[in-house]
Amino acid sequence: MPVGELLRRMSAQEFAEWMAFFEMEPWGYDMENWRFGMLAATMANLHRDPKKRRKPYRPEDFMPKSRREKRAKSWQDLKAIARLWNRVLGGREGRSPSADGNGG
Numbered sequence: 001m002p003v004g005e006l007l008r009r010m011s012a013q014e015f016a017e018w019m020a021f022f023e024m025e026p027w028g029y030d031m032e033n034w035r036f037g038m039l040a041a042t043m044a045n046l047h048r049d050p051k052k053r054r055k056p057y058r059p060e061d062f063m064p065k066s067r068r069e070k071r072a073k074s075w076q077d078l079k080a081i082a083r084l085w086n087r088v089l090g091g092r093e094g095r096s097p098s099a100d101g102n103g104g
Contacts, residue, residue: 012091016082023078037063 001009037059044057073081086093 007089012086012089015089016085019081019085020078023073033063034059037061 040062041057041059044062048057083093
């Protein structure tokens with residue numbers, strides 16, 4: 001689906017939800033690297049001579065440098081990112097009446 005069509009069909013709220021989901025359960029390039037790094041580290045550790053290399057291999061030892069710095073994001077960071085995308089996509093700022101659990 002072209003990006004323009006996606007932006008017409010997906011609300012800012014849905015887009016923010018997908019972004020939050022990706023932060024919790026990432027997929028794509030970085031996860032592929034992690035999976036292959038895990039496999040390579042496992043194989044290397046199976047054949048590692050502990051006398052020559054005491055420290056076991058880690059998945060990161062077999063992964064290319066990340067395209068961006070990784071750091072854990074707080075809920076405040078995620079909220080700021082969601083607000084930014086909400087503005088970019090023309091969404092409205094505010095809460096629905098039941099969003100805080102107190103009816104308003």
